[in-house]
Amino acid sequence: DVTTDGSIDPRDAIAQAAEILIRQLAIFTDLEKIEGFGETPAAAGDGAGPEIPLAHGMENFPIEELELGVRSYNCLKRVGIETIGDLVTKTETELAAIPNFGKKSIEEVKETLASHGLTLRGDEGLLSG
Structure with missing residues (x-):
């Protein structure tokens, strides 16, 4: 049984939850068809792009899907970074140039990109310190 606070019908709550889950899991469809998936970081890229290619359609996911903190999210939106694809084309240096983005x-x-198997452009093999 599903109960809600009354602001949404239980059936609608289940439907919305299912839609969110499907969107989140869509990045894992056809992983074996994604070029470079499963390669070691040294073999996966040449530094010209993301270490692991984006799953079909993931580059079009809005950055909201990453659930970043408010400051990070607002700074990225302010400079026109709208999608995950926009974000992974940036280098750490480019992000550091964004006002209030420390x-x-x-x-x-x-860390958030890494949890999704992604990196910023040029981050391959860099050690933070």
Whole structure:
């Protein structure tokens, strides 16, 4: 049984939850068809782009899907970074040039992307320190 606070019908709540889950899991469809998936970081890229190619359609996912903190999210939106594809084409240096986007924001973005198997452009093999 599903109960809600009354602001949404239980059936609608289940339907919305299913839609969100489907969107989140869509990045894992056909992983074996994604060029470079499963390669070691040294073999996956040449530094010209993201370490692991984006799953079909993931480059068009809005950055909201990453659930970044408010400061990071607002800074990215302010400079026109709207999608995950926009974000992974940036380098750490480019992000550092964004007003009010400091080291903590950069680390948050890098960690969040890493949790999705992605990196910023040019981050392959870099050690943070």
